[in-house]
Amino acid sequence: MAKLSDPITILKGVGPAKAKLFANLDIFTLRDLICHFPRGYEDRTQLVTIDKLEVDKPACFKAVVMNHPRTNHIRKGLDLTKVQVADHTARLSLTFFNSRFAAENLEYGREYIFYGAVSGDFIGYDMTNPVFETLDSAPVTTRRILPVYPLTAGLNNAAVLRAVRQALAVCDPPQEIIPEAVRREHGILPAERAYYAIHEPASMEEAELAKRRLVFEEFFVFSAGLSLLRASRAGKATAPYADTDLTAFYEALPFRLTGAQRKAIDEIRADVVRGVPMNRMVQGDVGSGKTMVAAAAAYLAVEDHHQAALMAPTEILAEQHFQSLQRLLEPLGVRVELLTGSMKDKDKRIVRERIALGEVDLVIGTHALITDATVFQDLGMVIADEQHRFGVAQRSKLSAKGRDPHVLVMSATPIPRSLALIMYGDLDVSILDELPPGRQAVDTFLVGESYRARINAFIRKQVAEGHQCFVVCPAVEENEELGIKSAEVWADTLQQTVFPDLRVLLLHGQMKGAQKEEVMASFAAGEGDILVATTVIEVGVDVPNATLMVIEDADRFGLSQLHQLRGRVGRGSAKSYCILTTHNRNGETIARLKAFCKTTDGFKIAEEDLKMRGPGDFFGRRQSGLPAFRVADLSFDLQTLKDAQEASARWIDTFGTSDAPEAAALRERISELFYRAEGTMN
Ligand code: ADP
Numbered sequence: 001m002a003k004l005s006d007p008i009t010i011l012k013g014v015g016p017a018k019a020k021l022f023a024n025l026d027i028f029t030l031r032d033l034i035c036h037f038p039r040g041y042e043d044r045t046q047l048v049t050i051d052k053l054e055v056d057k058p059a060c061f062k063a064v065v066m067n068h069p070r071t072n073h074i075r076k077g078l079d080l081t082k083v084q085v086a087d088h089t090a091r092l093s094l095t096f097f098n099s100r101f102a103a104e105n106l107e108y109g110r111e112y113i114f115y116g117a118v119s120g121d122f123i124g125y126d127m128t129n130p131v132f133e134t135l136d137s138a139p140v141t142t143r144r145i146l147p148v149y150p151l152t153a154g155l156n157n158a159a160v161l162r163a164v165r166q167a168l169a170v171c172d173p174p175q176e177i178i179p180e181a182v183r184r185e186h187g188i189l190p191a192e193r194a195y196y197a198i199h200e201p202a203s204m205e206e207a208e209l210a211k212r213r214l215v216f217e218e219f220f221v222f223s224a225g226l227s228l229l230r231a232s233r234a235g236k237a238t239a240p241y242a243d244t245d246l247t248a249f250y251e252a253l254p255f256r257l258t259g260a261q262r263k264a265i266d267e268i269r270a271d272v273v274r275g276v277p278m279n280r281m282v283q284g285d286v287g288s289g290k291t292m293v294a295a296a297a298a299y300l301a302v303e304d305h306h307q308a309a310l311m312a313p314t315e316i317l318a319e320q321h322f323q324s325l326q327r328l329l330e331p332l333g334v335r336v337e338l339l340t341g342s343m344k345d346k347d348k349r350i351v352r353e354r355i356a357l358g359e360v361d362l363v364i365g366t367h368a369l370i371t372d373a374t375v376f377q378d379l380g381m382v383i384a385d386e387q388h389r390f391g392v393a394q395r396s397k398l399s400a401k402g403r404d405p406h407v408l409v410m411s412a413t414p415i416p417r418s419l420a421l422i423m424y425g426d427l428d429v430s431i432l433d434e435l436p437p438g439r440q441a442v443d444t445f446l447v448g449e450s451y452r453a454r455i456n457a458f459i460r461k462q463v464a465e466g467h468q469c470f471v472v473c474p475a476v477e478e479n480e481e482l483g484i485k486s487a488e489v490w491a492d493t494l495q496q497t498v499f500p501d502l503r504v505l506l507l508h509g510q511m512k513g514a515q516k517e518e519v520m521a522s523f524a525a526g527e528g529d530i531l532v533a534t535t536v537i538e539v540g541v542d543v544p545n546a547t548l549m550v551i552e553d554a555d556r557f558g559l560s561q562l563h564q565l566r567g568r569v570g571r572g573s574a575k576s577y578c579i580l581t582t583h584n585r586n587g588e589t590i591a592r593l594k595a596f597c598k599t600t601d602g603f604k605i606a607e608e609d610l611k612m613r614g615p616g617d618f619f620g621r622r623q624s625g626l627p628a629f630r631v632a633d634l635s636f637d638l639q640t641l642k643d644a645q646e647a648s649a650r651w652i653d654t655f656g657t658s659d660a661p662e663a664a665a666l667r668e669r670i671s672e673l674f675y676r677a678e679g680t681m682n
């Protein structure tokens with residue numbers, strides 16, 4: 001018997017080359033293979049007669065071969081094999097392209113089961129490339145329910161199917177983790193049966209049951225994980241902060257805080273004097289001023305003689321936070337330092353030493369903060385900016401550097417309420433639903449290529465007025481996909497031919513950290529008129545003097561992403577604009593982009609985005625740092641999620657400490673779910 005953790009190369013027919021293809025699907029072990037679930041099924045169980053075949057609807061039928069197959073060599077690389085078949089209702093001519101298999105295996109006078117669709121544009125019926133099997137062979141491609149797998153170039157459905165079958169034959173499916181009582185109560189299939197039936201269902205009903213079980217299982221693991229996190233925190237105590245007077249902080253600010261900012265800060269103040277570690281999320285649209293809330297939280301910790309850490313997802317953002325917070329807080333006596341991966345080793349070492357000695361009060365950085373080399377003297381407050389980029393694991397790794405520090409996470413991704421409650425069920429939430437005064441809505445337009453001259457004239461006008469422009473392209477380099485703008489090429493074009501007299505800067509994710517920083521810093525300092533960039537600028541970067549955001553091939557971006565990009569302008573007092581260009585003529589796409597032009601409400605846009613792309617993408621692994629569900633679909637399976645949440649809540653006491661094999665397996669699955677594939681930031 002093989003183990004689930006064995007590599008797929010132990011299977012027959014899976015050599016190094018095939019394994020590479022499977023790796024494209026994130027399949028490395030037998031477990032991965034068994035957990036590679038079909039995205040749908042083709043019901044090939046029903047046999048019809050030839051006269052009942054419908055145009056373009058594939059079906060199975062039994063027929064006799066009526067002549068010897070004839071193959072014509074049409075030209076190099078194209079052979080056509082033709083053969084007539086019939087049952088008692090009708091005749092049908094079949095055509096195979098380049099199929100030696102058909103030419104050699106279809107025998108005159110013999111009966112076969114075929115599966116294919118007739119096309120109706122010929123006189124009479126015609127069918128191309130049906131699959132077929134003899135009546136006495138085991139059903140593989142006909143007379144069964146065929147799973148349809150997600151594929152990758154070079155790997156077809158049959159190859160995946162064969163590998164999955166073998167895997168199921170050589171090892172036991174993943175262990176049961178749902179207690180029997182729960183299974184009985186909810187009519188859930190046992191693990192063994194479900195993992196088998198999802199790949200080899202005897203009926204469509206069984207496929208449905210198997211899927212339901214696996215959806216339940218995913219949610220069960222997820223909810224159980226959240227319950228454990230919550231339970232482990234509930235038992236924790238921390239020394240309550242003395243209630244700090246924030247007057248000095250408020251007076252140091254260059255502006256008055258909005259009501260929403262004050263309210264969020266008050267909520268944080270109330271948290272830190274309670275004697276229980278805070279676990280709060282601040283959710284606010286781009287530009288709502290989350291940084292100041294973070295600053296207040298850090299200030300509270302420092303005033304109570306603890307250290308604070310602010311973790312940003314990119315170097316650019318860390319650098320920017322460092323500059324603005326240093327300016328704000330150092331006059332108040334807070335010692336602020338920066339720690340990022342691209343700093344010189346020597347500088348990093350010095351900063352780390354000072355952190356360990358308690359000579360730094362607030363350290364701002366990227367994930368360099370969470371490496372083992374960083375040790376705090378007394379970390380009391382952990383703040384994660386743009387939290388959707390960090391995983392649960394990364395947050396908890398930073399937390400582990402203090403003794404149950406307070407945790408504050410900031411998110412600019414408005415998450416539809418129904419989902420937020422579920423996904424962040426373990427967090428308290430403050431919402432910044434008010435923009436700083438003087439902000440005007442960013443006027444947004446959707447235009448086609450015919451507007452190019454006008455766009456250029458508009459860019460020139462903004463620059464002439466002393467402002468700066470962003471131009472965002474979907475790709476870094478020239479793409480094979482025709483006509484998609486690349487940042488490199490477009491920056492070059494703009495500089496060489498369109499605006500030779502203006503200063504065009506280029507910024508993209510493939511540049512080195514220090515180089516990116518330099519470009520961003522010089523743009524922020526007004527040393528460039530136009531910044532051509534990829535989505536690296538999406539997160540948080542602040543250049544109040546920028547008034548125009550041009551997004552090329554806007555249909556390539558998700559709506560939430562467009563919203564983030566648009567949020568890069570309109571941060572100063574001057575009127576700002578966002579121009580979306582597209583070549584796309586798809587009616588739905590255009591409607592979606594037009595709707596985007598008319599709304600500025602991030603929550604509405606998020607709802608729309610969720611509908612269009614589904615939570616799989618919305619909460620995509622890389623985007624959210626949240627576990628990606630394999631089978632479950634949050635927009636359809638909410639009831640199952642509620643059931644699983646209730647069930648897992650009732651079992652928390654049991655599986656938290658139980659040494660039953662089910663409980664151990666569940667704990668293992670939880671850590672896998674929360675910790676898998678994290679560390680893929682940037
Ligand atoms: P985000 O919520 O997107 O992180 P920031 O914290 O970057 O927003 O703030 C956006 C801009 O608004 C910054 O330039 C910041 O200095 C400014 N800002 C924040 N709060 C206020 C306020 N209450 N009044 C005026 N400007 C503010």
Ligand code: MG
Binds near residue numbers: 385540
């Ligand atoms: Mg921000």
